[in-house]
Amino acid sequence: MTRAHARQTSTSPEVAQDVPARAGGNAPRAIALADAIRRCRWIAIELGAQDFAFCTVGSAADSGRLVPCFDSEHPVASASTRLLDDGIGEQLLRQVRHSTAPCWWADEAEAEAFAGLVWTNRLEPTAGGGRGIAFPVYSDCGQAGLFVFAGAQLAPSSAALHDLHGRCFQLFNSIAGLARGRAAAMPSMSRREIECLKLTSRGYTSEEIAKELKLSVHTANQYLTQTTQKLNAVNRMHAVAKALRLGLID
Amino acid sequence: MTALAARTAQTTVAARLASRSDLTAFFMGLTDEIGADGYMLVAISHDQDRDNLQIIASNWIYDAIQMAGHALIAGLAQSPYASAPGVRPQSLVASQAPALLGGEEARLLEVLGHSEIFALRLQVGRQRLFVLFSAAEAGQIDATAMPRAQLECCYALSQAQGILASASLQDPLSDRERECLFWVSEGKTTEEVALILGVSSNTVNSYITHAIQKLSASNRAMAIATAIRSGII
Numbered sequence: 038m039t040r041a042h043a044r045q046t047s048t049s050p051e052v053a054q055d056v057p058a059r060a061g062g063n064a065p066r067a068i069a070l071a072d073a074i075r076r077c078r079w080i081a082i083e084l085g086a087q088d089f090a091f092c093t094v095g096s097a098a099d100s101g102r103l104v105p106c107f108d109s110e111h112p113v114a115s116a117s118t119r120l121l122d123d124g125i126g127e128q129l130l131r132q133v134r135h136s137t138a139p140c141w142w143a144d145e146a147e148a149e150a151f152a153g154l155v156w157t158n159r160l161e162p163t164a165g166g167g168r169g170i171a172f173p174v175y176s177d178c179g180q181a182g183l184f185v186f187a188g189a190q191l192a193p194s195s196a197a198l199h200d201l202h203g204r205c206f207q208l209f210n211s212i213a214g215l216a217r218g219r220a221a222a223m224p225s226m227s228r229r230e231i232e233c234l235k236l237t238s239r240g241y242t243s244e245e246i247a248k249e250l251k252l253s254v255h256t257a258n259q260y261l262t263q264t265t266q267k268l269n270a271v272n273r274m275h276a277v278a279k280a281l282r283l284g285l286i287d
Numbered sequence: 288m289t290a291l292a293a294r295t296a297q298t299t300v301a302a303r304l305a306s307r308s309d310l311t312a313f314f315m316g317l318t319d320e321i322g323a324d325g326y327m328l329v330a331i332s333h334d335q336d337r338d339n340l341q342i343i344a345s346n347w348i349y350d351a352i353q354m355a356g357h358a359l360i361a362g363l364a365q366s367p368y369a370s371a372p373g374v375r376p377q378s379l380v381a382s383q384a385p386a387l388l389g390g391e392e393a394r395l396l397e398v399l400g401h402s403e404i405f406a407l408r409l410q411v412g413r414q415r416l417f418v419l420f421s422a423a424e425a426g427q428i429d430a431t432a433m434p435r436a437q438l439e440c441c442y443a444l445s446q447a448q449g450i451l452a453s454a455s456l457q458d459p460l461s462d463r464e465r466e467c468l469f470w471v472s473e474g475k476t477t478e479e480v481a482l483i484l485g486v487s488s489n490t491v492n493s494y495i496t497h498a499i500q501k502l503s504a505s506n507r508a509m510a511i512a513t514a515i516r517s518g519i520i
Contacts (some may be wrong), residue, residue, distance in 0.1 A: 133412065134412050134413055135411075135412040135414075135445065136412050136445035136448075137372075137409075137411055137441040137444075138442040138445045139442075155302050155442075156302055156442035156443060156446060173412070175413065175415075175518075179413065179415075179515065179516075179518045181413055181518075199434065199435040199438040199439065200434070200435070202372070202438055203434050203438060205373070206371065206372040208373075210373065237508050237512075238508060238511075238512035239333065239512070240506055240508065240509030240512075242506070271474035273508055274472060274474065274508050275472065275474030277472075277508050277511055278472035278473070278474075281512060281516065282515065
């Protein structure tokens with residue numbers, strides 16, 4: 038845990054035990070994969086869904102793809118392929134960048150089951166038939182993901198939709214915490230190193246950083262070289278991007 | 288109009304916020320529903336050493352905004368009290384949060400009629416916005432209605448892209464510019480990006496220069512940071 042994190046935790050308000058971790062405060066409770074799948078299954082049961090899949094959205098602008106993480110047939114992962122086939126995956130990918138609203142698809146005859154869902158988006162139905170609903174989610178550090186539920190009995194109620202989507206958000210933050218915990222390669226950085234990196238991300242040049250922090254230009258550069266090495270980055274731009282994505286700076 | 292669009296229009300599943308007045312009506316309705324008096328929808332961008340606050344919609348009186356000041360409002364939106372979707376929101380009561388607010392700021396908020404504030408973080412696609420719901424008296428807002436209201440805001444704003452775009456909050460980069468910036472953020476040099484994309488180095492540099500200008504950044508590192516913070520790459 039970095040010093041920056043510790044500082045944030047100490048300023049966060051008193052939170053009751055059962056309140057999940059909050060943004061910018063304590064890190065989300067990391068959970069095991071089996072736990073995540075179980076929690077996802079509960080959501081599926083409430084939706085009347087048979088299959089579910091969870092995938093993250095690659096960050097690389099338009100080359101970003103859906104990366105399947107787990108599904109209802111874990112560890113075979115055949116449900117992901119089935120659910121995201123038929124053009125549904127591409128349609129969802131287009132939606133997730135701009136819209137948080139749940140997306141659903143169904144044949145014309147079955148569309149009534151979804152008629153009461155205000156604010157939701159409708160996708161082109163698949164050639165193979167069937168129905169499903171997807172919830173876009175976004176983590177605290179800007180990652181995007183999708184929970185997809187499908188099955189012939191799928192019948193989402195508009196009253197429960199927000200609650201279920203909220204739980205998907207929560208679950209995603211736990212999973213994102215899990216991935217960060219596993220990486221465990223969170224480098225330990227000094228306060229000065231973090232400061233230099235932060236100023237770089239705000240557009241400061243080495244000279245400006247030196248002036249701001251009352252260091253010599255050489256020392257400022259030295260700190261930045263160290264952070265670049267610690268983050269296993271190839272240059273400053275890379276180091277800034279990595280630090281932002283890891284949540285070392287904001 | 289495609290056949291599907293026509294059918295969707297018939298079933299009117301996707302409600303839309305087509306204009307500014309729709310947006311105002313939506314927020315007034317929601318504010319009323321949860322028992323709040325005030326709402327304020329803002330976007331925050333980081334610039335050098337300060338936060339830029341952009342107020343997209345609000346029913347705070349003009350004087351209240353001037354007196355509270357942008358810095359205080361941005362601070363409230365980004366405080367540890369601001370909750371992401373899926374996290375049970377917790378309110379900030381002006382008289383009980385001396386750690387976050389100076390005594391004078393707390394009194395000012397009370398005088399202005401914002402004694403209790405719920406700060407909610409919204410996700411509209413990858414874009415992050417904040418909404419503050421406030422009330423003159425603590426306990427007036429129905430806290431149990433907040434999680435639903437928070438997602439309702441996310442959904443509604445997702446269907447209001449036209450309005451948000453006019454607030455110039457939308458991803459301003461072209462696909463090529465975004466792609467170049469992404470590869471630079473992965474540590475690639477101009478020459479390497481040129482090789483990856485199959486264009487000349489000059490072209491890559493010009494894409495990146497445009498991206499830097501559009502993001503009003505002062506150099507590459509800042510452009511990358513801005514783009515990552517706003518979820519563009």
